Amino acid sequence: MKHLKPINQKAGRIEAQIVREQLDVVGLESAPPTGPHIPMGCSLVFAPGWEVDSSGGTAGLCQPVERDLFDCHLACFWPAHVPDQLNHAQDWTGRCAAAQKDWRKIDLVFP
Amino acid sequence: MTQLALREFHVFDAAGGRFLYLVPSAGIFQIDEPSSAIVDLLDRGPCAPEKIVHDLSEQYPEDRLRNGLLELQQIRAIGEAGAPQEQVVNDLPPDGFPITTMVLNVTNKCNLACTYCYEYGEDKIVDTTCSDQPKFMADDTAQEGVELLLKESGPLEVAHLTFFGGETLLNFPVLQDTVAYGRQRAEELGKKIEFSLTTNATLLRPDIIEWLAENEIGVTVSIDGPKEMQDRMRVFHSGKGSYETVQPKIKELLKRHKTRPIGARVTLTRENLDIHRIYEHLTDEMGFWEVGFAPVTTASGRDYEIENEGYERMLRQFDELAHDWLEHAVQNKHHGFSNVKDTLEEIHKGVSKAYPCGAGLGLMGVSTGGDVALCHRFAASDDHNFGTTEDGIDRDRQRQFLEDHHVKHKTDCHTCWARPICAGGCYHEAHTRFGETTAPNLHFCNWVRTWTHTCLEVYGELSARNPDYLTRFDH
Numbered sequence: 087m088k089h090l091k092p093i094n095q096k097a098g099r100i101e102a103q104i105v106r107e108q109l110d111v112v113g114l115e116s117a118p119p120t121g122p123h124i125p126m127g128c129s130l131v132f133a134p135g136w137e138v139d140s141s142g143g144t145a146g147l148c149q150p151v152e153r154d155l156f157d158c159h160l161a162c163f164w165p166a167h168v169p170d171q172l173n174h175a176q177d178w179t180g181r182c183a184a185a186q187k188d189w190r191k192i193d194l195v196f197p
Numbered sequence: 198m199t200q201l202a203l204r205e206f207h208v209f210d211a212a213g214g215r216f217l218y219l220v221p222s223a224g225i226f227q228i229d230e231p232s233s234a235i236v237d238l239l240d241r242g243p244c245a246p247e248k249i250v251h252d253l254s255e256q257y258p259e260d261r262l263r264n265g266l267l268e269l270q271q272i273r274a275i276g277e278a279g280a281p282q283e284q285v286v287n288d289l290p291p292d293g294f295p296i297t298t299m300v301l302n303v304t305n306k307c308n309l310a311c312t313y314c315y316e317y318g319e320d321k322i323v324d325t326t327c328s329d330q331p332k333f334m335a336d337d338t339a340q341e342g343v344e345l346l347l348k349e350s351g352p353l354e355v356a357h358l359t360f361f362g363g364e365t366l367l368n369f370p371v372l373q374d375t376v377a378y379g380r381q382r383a384e385e386l387g388k389k390i391e392f393s394l395t396t397n398a399t400l401l402r403p404d405i406i407e408w409l410a411e412n413e414i415g416v417t418v419s420i421d422g423p424k425e426m427q428d429r430m431r432v433f434h435s436g437k438g439s440y441e442t443v444q445p446k447i448k449e450l451l452k453r454h455k456t457r458p459i460g461a462r463v464t465l466t467r468e469n470l471d472i473h474r475i476y477e478h479l480t481d482e483m484g485f486w487e488v489g490f491a492p493v494t495t496a497s498g499r500d501y502e503i504e505n506e507g508y509e510r511m512l513r514q515f516d517e518l519a520h521d522w523l524e525h526a527v528q529n530k531h532h533g534f535s536n537v538k539d540t541l542e543e544i545h546k547g548v549s550k551a552y553p554c555g556a557g558l559g560l561m562g563v564s565t566g567g568d569v570a571l572c573h574r575f576a577a578s579d580d581h582n583f584g585t586t587e588d589g590i591d592r593d594r595q596r597q598f599l600e601d602h603h604v605k606h607k608t609d610c611h612t613c614w615a616r617p618i619c620a621g622g623c624y625h626e627a628h629t630r631f632g633e634t635t636a637p638n639l640h641f642c643n644w645v646r647t648w649t650h651t652c653l654e655v656y657g658e659l660s661a662r663n664p665d666y667l668t669r670f671d672h
Binding site: 087088089090091092093094095096097099100101104 | 216219222223224225226227228229231232261264265268269271272544545546547548549656657660671
């Protein structure tokens with residue numbers, strides 16, 4: 087706070103609460119990552135697919151919704167919903183070099 | 198367009214600055230000039246934010262005004278005009294709220310006959326002279342009291358036991374036994390127990406003083422001042438004043454008992470209002486570490502009742518003593534005016550009370566016969582009973598009491614800025630004056646607000662001139 091100075095303990099707690107509220111959406115306020123994008127977990131990732139563009143669809147998003155698949159599959163704990171790429175389906179994404187173009191090539195895997 | 202308006206707070210000035218005491222949060226913020234100008238402008242009535250910025254833009258840069266507006270809204274000093282007042286939270290304490298302090302009335306007999314006494318005088322609640330309560334508390338009742346306290350103090354490491362009366366020292370044997378028992382039981386349970394008592398000092402003897410010092414018993418002496426003041430009301434049954442009796446005994450007590458600070462507790466009456474003289478006598482001449490003053494509790498119309506002019510005189514002297522206290526605190530020196538210290542501690546922490554004091558919440562009184570009561574002043578009153586030492590605390594009754602006495606029910610208090618600290622005032626005072634504990638003490642409002650304002654000013658001054666001093670209130 088620039089104009090008001092907290093004096094007693096309660097005022098200190100009020101100020102701390104105000105600061106906490108301001109920090110609530112810090113993820114959106116930080117600068118875009120400069121290196122490769124490494125998702126840190128669903129709640130911290132603002133990947134397309136969870137939002138819509140200005141027309142209400144997904145076509146105009148800066149990244150394709152399909153990119154989500156890899157956010158969840160590679161970096162997040164979502165093993166039950168995608169093939170086991172370590173043992174049984176090592177080539178599952180082999181034909182999908184760029185998700186936004188090639189996502190249709192990812193097929194179902196039958197055990 | 199949205200209009201902004203002032204919300205609830207009290208403004209005070211100190212050390213050349215301006216402060217807001219927020220209600221009901223009890224936070225204190227110092228505000229800068231542009232913010233102060235915004236508050237002044239809104240004091241004239243609701244106004245749109247753009248108009249506020251426009252009207253003040255000649256004096257202050259726009260960005261400072263906009264930031265000031267934002268911050269004042271964040272602390273809820275201002276808000277949308279017409280928005281409902283903040284609701285008093287229905288925050289009853291959780292079940293099994295621990296008892297920190299138990300006050301044992303070890304006897305209801307007294308060797309003095311002070312005119313204004315609330316236990317024996319005209320305003321008594323229970324006529325102990327003809328009730329079925331024993332004159333003296335028995336050892337086993339006192340020990341049950343200790344057990345109850347230790348049990349009900351729950352997770353707290355330290356519990357406090359206070360002896361009260363009547364005159365406590367009339368039952369000295371039980372005091373000795375109870376302290377020994379309490380210490381032993383507390384140790385067995387891995388707790389600590391602290392003891393204190395209030396006495397009129399007439400029965401102090403060298404061996405009693407020695408015992409008090411050795412056992413680190415906190416002592417409060419009820420005394421009204423120099424001889425002419427003490428002897429006016431604090432008299433033996435014969436009518437003889439008690440000053441000559443207590444003076445040498447108190448000197449001896451203060452000389453020997455150094456393990457706990459010893460305080461004097463003064464009852465102010467219409468005839469006894471020379472606070473400066475009393476303070477000087479009790480500290481400089483007698484040697485008390487601190488002195489606390491309280492106006493006599495009385496029904497309306499008694500001879501000794503303090504009335505309007507008397508309250509003004511009392512407040513004027515309280516104000517002067519508080520500023521004396523301030524000058525000492527600025528130099529990190531001790532000053533024994535305990536009223537200001539107690540209020541400052543509450544201001545520093547920013548307490549916002551649902552109840553005026555701990556009675557019925559973390560403090561309870563016990564009558565000589567073992568009845569647990571709202572506080573020591575209601576001991577043995579059936580209407581204010583919370584159980585017995587034997588059967589324990591009646592938690593349902595306590596809950597009902599807390600529900601009925603919450604400040605949310607004191608509608609008169611809802612527009613008062615001093616309610617975070619006052620919460621309607623003493624239950625006993627209300628009962629004596631209005632016949633019910635639920636009533637707010639409206640006869641005290643003016644004096645509580647004036648006194649709180651004084652303490653806020655002292656606090657503001659101290660925060661500017663010696664902020665380190667305030668850390669003493671941090672604990």
